[in-house]
Amino acid sequence: MIRSAAALTLALATSAGAFELGLPIACTLGEDCHIQNHFDRDPGPGMADLACGHLTYNGHDGTDFALDDLAAMQAGVPVLASAPGRVTGVRDGMADIAISDPAAPPLEGRDCGNGVVIDHGNGWQTQYCHLKRGSIAVRSGDQVDTGAQLGLVGLSGNTEFPHVHIAVRKDGVALDPFAPDAATPACGAPIDGQLWATPIAYDPFxxxxxxxxxxxxxxxxxxxxxxxxxxxxxxxxxxxxxxxxxxxxxxxxxxxxxxxxxxxxxxxxxxxxxxxxxxxxxxxxxxxxxxxxxxxxxxxxxxxxxxxxxxxxxxxxxxx
Incomplete structure (x- = not known):
């Protein structure tokens, strides 16, 4: 079941010195979607999510909000802007197909698939990847508010399952929205200090x-x-x-x-x-x-x- 963007908007980006994120997807965590992969906190060749768990992979620079199955993707689940800002990049037209499918075309550096980039000012930027082909609802230069629909969850780019990958950057550096100030895994999955306006509990399973x-x-x-x-x-x-x-x-x-x-x-x-x-x-x-x-x-x-x-x-x- 798809909830309205208005009902799922969790917060607005706040004034200088604070930056908050709403959910990038119109779903209810634990009911019709889940977080499949977290930011990789291990600086070396290994991998570790914020709780020192295995819900990530080496070099993963964002958070993956996944749907339960392809039927949900086909029904259409909106991808939402997590904070207000200006759209600075858009790509559409890539097929929705698992990367392991023999028929999948070469990525040629387009691992994000169909996606949107938003500049929020003060060095903050978010990127939304793997959107459904033909669903992009914004153009470069558009001003968007928190909760604005950017497109629909898809299966484009380097992915095996329908989800939206959100990457958060400050001054060009990728940060973990669950623990942006920590340099290493917290191992206790802290609630305090998250960028999420409504803190999200870490779910290991x-x-x-x-x-x-x-x-x-x-x-x-x-x-x-x-x-x-x-x-x-x-x-x-x-x-x-x-x-x-x-x-x-x-x-x-x-x-x-x-x-x-x-x-x-x-x-x-x-x-x-x-x-x-x-x-x-x-x-x-x-x-x-x-x-x-x-x-x-x-x-x-x-x-x-x-x-x-x-x-x-x-x-x-x-x-x-």
């Missing part, structure tokens, strides 16, 4: 979707926005529950369960064997002879790290 299927789905189908059926026949070939998530870390435990009218019918505890940016897992059972009992079923995924629960996601289904 999150579920981005879940649903039922009659077989283990293909990863591409999930990335496309696989819908979960509301009903299925009791003689469906199998009952499978799947979940997608970002930020899994080696050593985590993912638990998948399915419960029905008679109680628990499936449970699987999965030891996460490698750290990843995004992943999915599915599990279930073949339909027993005579079919499943009619009624309501619930699938649930829970991830724990060092004994603490980091998130859970569920879906429901009626067999009839």
């Amino acid at each position: 999150g579920f981005t979707g879940a649903g039922f299927a009659t077989a283990v789905p293909e990863w591409q189908a999930i990335k496309d926005g696989l819908p979960s059926p509301a009903t299925l026949p009791t003689d469906t070939p199998a009952l499978v529950f799947w979940a997608t998530y970002f930020g899994p870390k080696q050593g985590d435990t993912l638990t998948l369960t399915i419960t029905g009218p008679g109680g628990e019918v499936f449970r699987q505890d999965v030891a996460i064997d490698r750290t990843q940016a995004v992943a999915f897992r599915a599990g279930g059972k073949r339909t027993p002879p005579g079919g499943w009992p009619a009624g309501d079923y619930r699938g649930e995924a829970v991830l724990t790290r060092n004994g603490a629960e980091l998130g859970r996601q569920s879906a429901t289904l009626t067999l009839q």
Whole structure:
């Protein structure tokens, strides 16, 4: 669901000495979007986000606000100006296609894809990347306010998933909007000192979707926005529950369960064997002879790290 730009405008850039940012995307963090990658705080060949975590990659100079799937991108999610200023650069016309797709054209230095640059005065600048082709709504020289629509989230440039990458610069130097004054990772993910007008909590992990299927789905189908059926026949070939998530870390435990009218019918505890940016897992059972009992079923995924629960996601289904 797309919220209005007015409802999602979080703040205006303030007077001299202070610079504040609103969200660069019309979504609700934790509901229909999430932060996939943070600014890389490691000055060397390694990588570390502001919490010394792995939600970044070497040399990443911005913050990636990601949509949950390609279906959300196709529906159209606005990219918003995070502060008032003058548009100083625009590029449009690049295709929306994952960089790993064999049909993707060469970037030729256009890693940002379709994008917009805004000058906010006093040396502050923001850049918005990977917008949808044909969606750019501003031109160079335009004056924009906080929350003004710049375009739509897309898949252009050097990217594998639909998102807007926002880079923040002061006097030409890229800064982490979560900790602009810190030279090294804070490791505690501080709230104080952020450029975000409404501080954003660091989220090390999150579920981005879940649903039922009659077989283990293909990863591409999930990335496309696989819908979960509301009903299925009791003689469906199998009952499978799947979940997608970002930020899994080696050593985590993912638990998948399915419960029905008679109680628990499936449970699987999965030891996460490698750290990843995004992943999915599915599990279930073949339909027993005579079919499943009619009624309501619930699938649930829970991830724990060092004994603490980091998130859970569920879906429901009626067999009839």
